[in-house]
Amino acid sequence: MDYIAVVGGGIAGMEAAAQLKALGLEPVLIERSEALGGHVASWHCLFPDLTPADKLIKDLESRLEGVDIQLGAEVSTLNPLRKGYSVVLSNGKVYPCRAIVLATGFTLFPAQRKEEYGYGIYDHVITNRDLEGWFGGNGDSRVPESPKAVGFVHCVGSRDIKAGNAQCSKVCCITAIKQAIEMKERFPGAEIYCFYMDLRLFGKKYEDFYIRAQRDCGIHFIRGRVSEVAETIDGRVQVKAEDTLSGKPIKVRLDLLVLMAGIVCNPDSEQFSKAVSMPLDDDGFFRSRNNIGDITRSDRPGVFLAGACTGAKTVPETLAEARSAALNVYQYLKGQK
């Protein structure tokens, strides 16, 4: 039997596998962790409608009936064949595949690399992912019981050439606004600050969300990058920044600081790019054949791309690309016959 390897069991891989199955093909969904869902599975709810993330994952899972799912398995080797690829997994299984859908996603920027923000050093500095875990009910001693002041630092490791990532991570602005609103709703008495350099609110309902944050929640939006973070004697977090709109330096003391860690390429991209002789883009993500009309095709025959493995994507974009990649595979195989 000829398979279609779908590498990566996040929402892109799940959706692509479900679509391939629906098109009558035989996808094998390969995920190195023990569960499907990728980054979204560690999120509590999604902007802009605060949809529970686990609902999306369950919906996607329900459509995977009959799909060969290989959990806890990594691609060990990927050998080109005359027609397709031989995919060898770390669990010893070998799949002859007519095509491959790479849905390897992204990785979050390691926030500790922005040393001045003190992640991993100061007791009350966390990341966007940590906060989602806390929203989802995971206890986190770094989040105080009743914070009086909370700050969000946008663009941590995004649009930052010195940090090695010049690209915008696209979803952090709206995620920060979502998380700020959620914190305000949980702690109505708390002052919430968002330190941003630009607000990029391009999606449907995003602007409404932003207005709600300002008008209904009284969240303070401060245009200026945080220069340094320190810890006070009572264990709070002192943040220094410049308010570039008023032209003044500011210093605030917070009970919790949340770093909006950006989206960077998955380190595995290089391994796959070598295995299939497919060059990576300048930003380390996979390079699409064409960034306008052919975003889900690669330059290599039989290799397709879905979701955030080509760059930062929202959930709806990721799902749309996964469907597109599945359709591309179907057409590719049809053309081969």
Next chain:
Amino acid sequence: MIYQGKQKIWSDYQKEIPDNHWFYVRSCIRQSFFPGSEKYFLKICRDMLGRDIYETEHHTTCGGIAYHCDTIPQETAMTIVARQFALMTEAGYENLVTSCITSFGNYTEILETWREFPELEARIRENLWKACKREFKTPKYVAHASDLVYKLRNEIAARAKYRLVNKETGEPLRIVEHIGCHYSKMFPHKGVGGAEYPCVLSGMVDAWGGEVIDYPERRHCCGFGFRQYLVKANRGYSVSNTHKKFESMEPYHPDAIITNCPGCPFFLDRWQYVIAEMEGKTYGKDGHGIPALTYEELAGLVLGVDPWDLGLQIHQVGPEPLLDKIGIAYDPAHKYDGLDEKALKKPGLPNVLKCC
């Protein structure tokens, strides 16, 4: 505070510091400010720990102060530095150790600039040849003298007569460390521990038994800031920066401050007098200030050097409360004795700041 987080960063920023054979260049101003410091750097490294440190009377300023004050162009500073390198080359050394933080920053910046723009290095070589017929090799290693003392900190600890411990309570002394801005803020990988959490001084404090205080304005400028002080009209900025630091460290009740820059200990020391006069406020116990020491002075103290030989009487803030806490013996009668026990004039005492 998560100490392991800092340790992780420290492990990322460890620079190679050769153990021996250094060409030493002094600071322009430290011999006036803290005259015992450079002398005891040489004494500790050479006489006590047996290292080969060479210096020549022919070396000059590195031009760093003039460069940072915009009074000379960088090419001039580069040519001055090239001459220092020529002296090092002529003396047969490859490792350069600087007393001054700004010099360290200046040398590092110049070498990095030459690495990026080799044509500029070629032009400076030509300038130097035209000016004084000298040639040079660039140093294999450039270190600040505090890097070297950091490397030798455990040897110093092994020979220490005193530890940074309160002899009455047995508790470690609480030490504020202040790193000169030009040490690693420009090139984090050139400093031990990087730019945000340098461990060059905290490593010494740990090794000698003290406890380092991390306070909110730890990274803030000491107040020197070159043009903040050197332009007379700006001196209000200078003292207000120092004031901000002291207000921030005050709740931690530090016993002393350790520094590695020529300017920092001067301003952290002298401005305590000015703040006391202006605000009526002092930051030590019972009207005293917080002693601001150089790392050589602190090393000298733990090694049992007489405080007056180290030049601690030159400080505005009296070191006596610190010496008493550690249990260091000193003779108040000899505080203002000069060389050959010649009596120096006793300074007038300030109105507010208690100076023993």
